Amino acid sequence: MLSVFLDANVIYSITLTDVLLTLAEHDLFLPLWSPNVLQEAQEAASRTLPDAAQQAFRKRLIMMDQAFPESSIHVEESEWSQFDLPDPDDRHVLAAAAQGKADALATRNIKDFPQKLLDSFSIQVITPDDLLCVLLRRNPEATASAIRELIDSRHRPPINIPDFAKRLERSGATQFAAAIAHIRQPLGNHSYFDQ
Known part of the structure; x- marks a missing residue:
């Protein structure tokens, strides 16, 4: 089964997440994420959503993590310091995708994940639409x-x-x-x- 690591900017969108998790429930792919990615999505929500919506978003992430326990990839900070990415804050994303043996990494920021580097992990970078x-x-x-x-x-x-x-x-x-x-x-x- 195709396994895909979902970046925080994909999980942030409620509509995209609904669709992706529905397809995952139907065994069309295995979604992967990390606690760091969920935290990053929560931080984005806290900057952009009103208080009531932030609470609902937090609850949604908890439910998502509980519904797909096999999807959460835990990576120690020491494991991502080796990666050289255009945005150093994205290193944890690549580290978790690599550790989870993802086939693909879905992100809106394709340019932040050079395919040449991802090739060494056999990971394809892809937009959520693609x-x-x-x-x-x-x-x-x-x-x-x-x-x-x-x-x-x-x-x-x-x-x-x-x-x-x-x-x-x-x-x-x-x-x-x-x-x-x-x-x-x-x-x-x-x-x-x-x-």
Whole structure:
């Protein structure tokens, strides 16, 4: 199974995280993160979200960590000091991805993780949008089914596929949003996508 380390800037987006964790629940990939990454996402939330939303965000991270106990990679600070990255604050991300034997590292900051360095760990750096598109290409029906299930579970307030696709687009997943905008409810054993 494809394993993907999620950077804090991916986890920060509620919409992206909902989609990614839903796909992970359907065994389409294994998400990985570290306590440091969750802390970094929490710190970003504390700078940008109102107090009530910060508490909800913190609770969300705890629930996420509990739901995927195999996803948390613990790395000692001494293990990341060796890495030479454009932003030294990202060294813990690469160290945890390498220790977790991730196939890919999903981040919005591709330039901060030179592929040449990641090649030595057999890790592919990828945007969250590209990751979602890869998962869709690898298993279109299972991905569509998982997205349909996620959308159908929303009741407060309910949401339809076009509106959900717009949320994904705003979160930066433009290619994936365009692809899922055409998901429909299957009839019997027919496809989720129009032929």
